[in-house]
Amino acid sequence: MLSRFQDPICAIATAPGRGAVGIVRLSSGQDLTPLIAGLCGRSLNPREAHYLAFRDADGQAIDHGLALLFPAPHSYTGEHVLELQAHGGPVVLQLLLARCLALAREHQSLQAMRLAEPGEFTQRAFLNGKLDLAQAEAVSDLIDASTEAAARSASRALAGALSGEVGELRDALIKLRMLVEATLDFPEEDIDFLQQADALGRLTRLQAQLDAVLDRTRQGALLREGIKVVLAGQPNVGKSSLLNALAGAELAIVTPIPGTTRDKVSQTIQIEGVPLHISDTAGLRDTSDEVERIGVARSWDAIEEADVVLFLHDLGRIGEAAYEAGDAEIRERLARVDPARLLQVYNKADTPANERARQDLTLPADAVQLSAKTGAGLAGLRAALLQHAGWHAVPEGLFIARERHVQALRRTAEHMELAQAVARQDPPALDLLAEELRLAHDALGEITGAFSADDLLGEIFSKFCIGK
Ligand SMILES: Nc1nc2c(c(=O)[nH]1)N(C=O)[C@@H](CNc1ccc(C(=O)N[C@@H](CCC(=O)O)C(=O)O)cc1)CN2
Numbered sequence: 001m002l003s004r005f006q007d008p009i010c011a012i013a014t015a016p017g018r019g020a021v022g023i024v025r026l027s028s029g030q031d032l033t034p035l036i037a038g039l040c041g042r043s044l045n046p047r048e049a050h051y052l053a054f055r056d057a058d059g060q061a062i063d064h065g066l067a068l069l070f071p072a073p074h075s076y077t078g079e080h081v082l083e084l085q086a087h088g089g090p091v092v093l094q095l096l097l098a099r100c101l102a103l104a105r106e107h108q109s110l111q112a113m114r115l116a117e118p119g120e121f122t123q124r125a126f127l128n129g130k131l132d133l134a135q136a137e138a139v140s141d142l143i144d145a146s147t148e149a150a151a152r153s154a155s156r157a158l159a160g161a162l163s164g165e166v167g168e169l170r171d172a173l174i175k176l177r178m179l180v181e182a183t184l185d186f187p188e189e190d191i192d193f194l195q196q197a198d199a200l201g202r203l204t205r206l207q208a209q210l211d212a213v214l215d216r217t218r219q220g221a222l223l224r225e226g227i228k229v230v231l232a233g234q235p236n237v238g239k240s241s242l243l244n245a246l247a248g249a250e251l252a253i254v255t256p257i258p259g260t261t262r263d264k265v266s267q268t269i270q271i272e273g274v275p276l277h278i279s280d281t282a283g284l285r286d287t288s289d290e291v292e293r294i295g296v297a298r299s300w301d302a303i304e305e306a307d308v309v310l311f312l313h314d315l316g317r318i319g320e321a322a323y324e325a326g327d328a329e330i331r332e333r334l335a336r337v338d339p340a341r342l343l344q345v346y347n348k349a350d351t352p353a354n355e356r357a358r359q360d361l362t363l364p365a366d367a368v369q370l371s372a373k374t375g376a377g378l379a380g381l382r383a384a385l386l387q388h389a390g391w392h393a394v395p396e397g398l399f400i401a402r403e404r405h406v407q408a409l410r411r412t413a414e415h416m417e418l419a420q421a422v423a424r425q426d427p428p429a430l431d432l433l434a435e436e437l438r439l440a441h442d443a444l445g446e447i448t449g450a451f452s453a454d455d456l457l458g459e460i461f462s463k464f465c466i467g468k
């Protein structure tokens with residue numbers, strides 16, 4: 001949709017509440033000159049800051065501040081944009097916003113001005129080709145970033161890092177499609193033509209390039225979404241102590257009494273910039289206590305939803321019959337959990353008890369031994385957690401990404417694989433090859449928004465803050 005068919009919009013573009021400076025922002029397909037004349041009592045030079053009074057209907061100053069006009073198309077949205085940089089009080093900004101709306105009502109061409117929906121400025125920037133969809137998403141991810149690593153990689157994505165990689169893949173794919181389509185259209189050139197052009201070789205190289213982008217995108221998505229980790233195990237093995245040790249704060253209650261934790265306690269921590277959403281749960285055991293039973297059911301729910309389950313054991317009790325029976329029961333139920341999601345953790349490595357049983361113990365290769373009490377072995381656990389999450393530090397140039405991008409790249413890869421299978425046949429079914437390449441191209445296009453359904457766009461932009 002072209003911007004000239006859209007209503008003018010306005011919003012307070014700074015975080016709600018008090019700030020030193022606040023911005024009221026307007027974007028309009030129609031010329032804003034008449035509104036500016038009424039508000040500022042003068043005209044504005046393009047892209048130049050003017051210090052002046054923002055005037056009320058009776059000519060009184062609402063505030064003195066800076067006015068900036070970005071005439072279309074050289075603005076954030078690609079439309080005419082006016083920024084009023086005022087003092088950051090909520091009341092003064094509301095007055096200024098109301099005054100803009102009232103002034104717009106007085107002029108036929110601006111009459112339809114309304115408050116902006118969340119993300120609407122950026123949506124217009126997207127619709128007017130100022131940003132592609134991956135960059136627009138990065139704007140929101142930059143604002144929401146909760147770690148330095150997330151902010152820096154969102155900034156790289158906004159500058160076009162992901163878009164650039166996707167663009168290179170797309171260009172190579174287009175060349176390949178042209179080859180195949182040309183062969184389809186001119187059968188006299190026939191299959192030899194494809195062979196001479198090394199279509200299969202190109203396809204294989206493109207696939208390798210796609211795998212590399214997919215890997216980096218997965219890292220970027222991990223940085224944005226984080227992973228869900230659940231601490232599970234019998235009562236008293238030290239789950240709450242481990243949560244506290246990882247978080248570096250006394251979040252959950254710790255006592256020597258088995259069954260202390262009833263309800264889930266969750267906390268987000270970060271390791272190397274990767275957010276980990278950790279939940280401590282009620283110890284798993286059969287119990288007649290009504291409250292505890294509900295807690296245990298919730299523990300199992302949390303285990304189902306987790307990306308990584310830490311199954312905690314108590315090294316001080318290894319070899320005790322009742323303890324082993326309890327662990328065996330849990331192990332049986334955890335057999336349904338994908339082993340890749342499961343990490344065995346042996347806690348209380350500082351206790352001298354049961355030295356013999358411990359010597360007999362053969363731990364799984366990827367098991368972690370630690371002491372939540374002394375902190376010994378915690379670094380090993382952190383490294384194991386990152387590894388289980390699939391994180392391998394990318395030295396530089398990491399860009400933030402979303403699960404949506406990962407899925408689109410996976411679908412692209414699937415179609416590329418099918419295309420390869422077709423290309424290997426003798427003779428290859430050219431129409432099938434062309435179709436798989438087209439589908440791969442479409443899937444790739446979803447990332448930058450070249451092919452995107454309206455409801456997807458609506459969902460993406462509605463998650464923005466107002467004024468963005
Ligand atoms: N005052 C203010 N600060 C801001 C923003 C803003 O809208 N206003 N931004 C909002 O997110 C970010 C900066 N993003 C911007 C992106 C493009 C243009 C712009 O005017 N683009 C024109 C001209 C480019 C040029 O001069 O080279 C264009 O693309 O044609 C402005 C801000 C962060 N800081």
Ligand SMILES: Nc1nc2c(ncn2[C@@H]2O[C@H](COP(=O)(O)OP(=O)(O)OP(=O)(O)O)[C@@H](O)[C@H]2O)c(=O)[nH]1
Nearest residue numbers: 235236237238239240241259260261283348372373
């Ligand atoms: N020596 C030693 N004691 C520990 C260690 N970790 C936890 N404990 C002790 O073990 C007892 C139980 O710890 P919690 O963290 O409450 O155990 P939990 O698994 O959360 O127990 P529930 O909430 O009942 O399921 C407490 O007395 C802790 O101080 C450890 O590494 N070494």
Ligand SMILES: [Mg+2]
Nearest residue numbers: 239240260261
């Ligand atoms: Mg506990």
